[in-house]
Amino acid sequence: GDSVTQMEGPVTLSEEAFLTINCTYTATGYPSLFWYVQYPGEGLQLLLKATKADDKGSNKGFEATYRKETTSFHLEKGSVQVSDSAVYFCALRETSYDKVIFGPGTSLSVIP
Amino acid sequence: GAVVSQHPSWVICKSGTSVKIECRSLDFQATTMFWYRQFPKQSLMLMATSNEGSKATYEQGVEKDKFLINHASLTLSTLTVTSAHPEDSSFYICSASPQTGDGYTFGSGTRLTVV
Numbered sequence: 742g743d744s745v746t747q748m749e750g751p752v753t754l755s756e757e758a759f760l761t762i763n764c765t766y767t768a769t770g771y772p773s774l775f776w777y778v779q780y781p782g783e784g785l786q787l788l789l790k791a792t793k794a795d796d797k798g799s800n801k802g803f804e805a806t807y808r809k810e811t812t813s814f815h816l817e818k819g820s821v822q823v824s825d826s827a828v829y830f831c832a833l834r835e836t837s838y839d840k841v842i843f844g845p846g847t848s849l850s851v852i853p
Numbered sequence: 854g855a856v857v858s859q860h861p862s863w864v865i866c867k868s869g870t871s872v873k874i875e876c877r878s879l880d881f882q883a884t885t886m887f888w889y890r891q892f893p894k895q896s897l898m899l900m901a902t903s904n905e906g907s908k909a910t911y912e913q914g915v916e917k918d919k920f921l922i923n924h925a926s927l928t929l930s931t932l933t934v935t936s937a938h939p940e941d942s943s944f945y946i947c948s949a950s951p952q953t954g955d956g957y958t959f960g961s962g963t964r965l966t967v968v
Contacts, residue, residue: 782964786958787957839885840902841957
């Protein structure tokens with residue numbers, strides 16, 4: 742079945758460092774891809790999305806490009822802030838069904 | 854933007870009692886809502902798909918008699934944890950989407966602690 746794999750955390754970075762969180766997926770069709778962020782004790786917030794190959798999603802300085810050839814959707818940010826500390830989930834929405842499949846999540850800690 | 858409200862945000866109950874969690878779409882109609890469970894420092898596990906006006910679809914391994922789902926209107930789905938036990942303690946999150954193919958909006962989650 743469809744699945745999502747993310748790089749293992751936790752990831753610790755200094756403020757203003759460059760961030761990459763790798764995400765790859767397995768899907769039989771052409772899913773929509775998402776990155777969600779979860780701050781401690783809270784629900785999930787949609788960070789960005791891409792619905793077809795070569796689409797680039799962006800929000801709050803974060804970017805991710807839907808790469809069909811490598812089945813990847815890596816999350817990047819050029820300069821992280823302490824407030825970016827959270828857990829990031831890569832996810833896909835199956836084309837045949839409505840449900841969303843999540844990756845295991847990557848915890849990010851940004852230190853001053 | 855689309856808003857999903859979940860209530861309560863936290864609840865403590867005694868073993869053997871039942872707890873109801875509400876999930877409401879505030880500014881859109883949702884024929885489908887989803888219920889997830891999240892263990893500490895883990896990802897979200899889809900429990901069931903809630904369908905307005907019909908029975909919920911449960912994922913494999915989820916006890917439908919224990920986790921009762923009712924989706925009585927286009928803006929409200931409820932999850933009732935029946936005869937709760939300490940192992941049911943978890944973070945429960947609902948989600949819905951105003952449009953097919955779009956991202957989902959998540960509720961703020963409910964922290965259930967069974968003592």
